[in-house]
Amino acid sequence: MTKHFDGLTVVSDMSLQLAKGEILGLIGPNGAGKTTMFNLLAGSLKPSSGGIFIEGQDISSQAPEQRIAHGVARTFQIPRPFSEMSVLENVLVGAQKQTGERLFSNFLRPGLVRREEKAALEKAHVMLEFVTLSRLAHEPARVLSGGQRKLLELARVLMADPQVILLDEPAAGVNPALLEVIMDRVVALNAEGKSILLIEHNMDMVSRLCSRVIAMALGKLLAEGSPADVSANPAVIEAYLGGGA
Numbered sequence: 001m002t003k004h005f006d007g008l009t010v011v012s013d014m015s016l017q018l019a020k021g022e023i024l025g026l027i028g029p030n031g032a033g034k035t036t037m038f039n040l041l042a043g044s045l046k047p048s049s050g051g052i053f054i055e056g057q058d059i060s061s062q063a064p065e066q067r068i069a070h071g072v073a074r075t076f077q078i079p080r081p082f083s084e085m086s087v088l089e090n091v092l093v094g095a096q097k098q099t100g101e102r103l104f105s106n107f108l109r110p111g112l113v114r115r116e117e118k119a120a121l122e123k124a125h126v127m128l129e130f131v132t133l134s135r136l137a138h139e140p141a142r143v144l145s146g147g148q149r150k151l152l153e154l155a156r157v158l159m160a161d162p163q164v165i166l167l168d169e170p171a172a173g174v175n176p177a178l179l180e181v182i183m184d185r186v187v188a189l190n191a192e193g194k195s196i197l198l199i200e201h202n203m204d205m206v207s208r209l210c211s212r213v214i215a216m217a218l219g220k221l222l223a224e225g226s227p228a229d230v231s232a233n234p235a236v237i238e239a240y241l242g243g244g245a
């Protein structure tokens, strides 16, 4: 894919493949174009050229909600939960389209609406348990720490049963104890067969989680390989030291 913003090329002929069941790392210095890649993959930006395929199907023209329905979901670098809503309610925001959201269905099919709501609620509790936030379910989201917000974000995203999860800097600003919890949860999701693309500056996390890493700088692919090989690659070291490529 290539992406231009007002004549500036931010992603230049980048290509990546995420295999089923893989955790692939995407690294690069600030401004390399990693988040732009995520926005292109998740559908919040359209590529200037190139495309995105999932299991051979072209999803390039789909909006983010359609991509979520196709099993591609993303987290944000800085999660912004609805701060006055409870932690549980924030997770429920991630539930896929429900019959009750259509006004007439509430009158015509009240039984179905109630069953769907009950199922979503049960699932939200399971997801909160999974991310170790159950005891905070009824607290307002504003009480959560940065790391807990990342876990809440993960629970919200999991409500859509994604097969591909795009994780944008899950370690940034997270204390070491919670970081272990986040890593453990990522490993557990991967063990369930979920494919994960991870943007991360924390190389320890990348080395522990990823078997393969892609490094980019100034919108271009720099290196690809094992975490050890990529972090020892002279072009990658130069890009980090020089803040570019």
Ligand SMILES: Nc1ncnc2c1ncn2[C@@H]1O[C@H](COP(=O)(O)OP(=O)(O)OP(=O)(O)O)[C@@H](O)[C@H]1O
Binding pocket: 005, 010, 028, 029, 030, 031, 032, 033, 034, 035, 036, 037
């Ligand atoms: N909407 C936009 N309009 C113009 N330029 C943009 C836009 N979004 C991003 N850029 C530019 O694209 C480049 C890549 O930004 P991007 O956020 O993708 O980098 P990144 O690798 O995710 O960086 P970081 O690690 O700091 O999050 C930067 O130079 C940025 O200023």
